Amino acid sequence: MADTIWVINGPNLNLLGEREPEIYGHDGLAGLKARCEKAAAAHGVSLRFEQSNHEGEIIDWLHAARISARGIILNAGGYTHTSVAIHDALKTLKVPLIEVHLSNIFAREEFRHHSYISPLARGVICGLGARGYELAIAALVDG
DSSP states (O other), X not given: OTTEEEEEEOTTGGGTTTSOHHHHOSOOHHHHHHHHHXXXXXXXXXXXXXXXXXXXXXXXXXXXXXXTSSEEEEEOGGGGGTOXXXXXXXXXXXXXXXXXXXXXXXXXXXXXXXXXXXXXXXXXXXSSTTHHHHHHHHHHHHO
């Protein structure tokens, strides 16, 4: 498990490719997962890829990965800007965390400029589409 990177995606990311493709791109969640698996394999690590529209399920995954994962990549979607509960779960992590967003959250609505995740993350990648996930995997492997 120590060589496993967890990728956790939040609400509405199951609609990638359908929901606002001009912002989030035309590739679906399966395509994003395939890109992440390819990047992880190229770096010699395994990957666990999850998506949920339910805050509690995301928190359960964070609890499961908090000690045993190599690192966590989190795109909490809209919960990024609203969830104190996810913030509190992240405070328990014993592994590095990278926050990723497909779009540039700072070039969007004002409410998206605040993140409850960023203060707890090793790094933040936004606005680079699916490539951001690949860069996050490389960053976790490189330490």
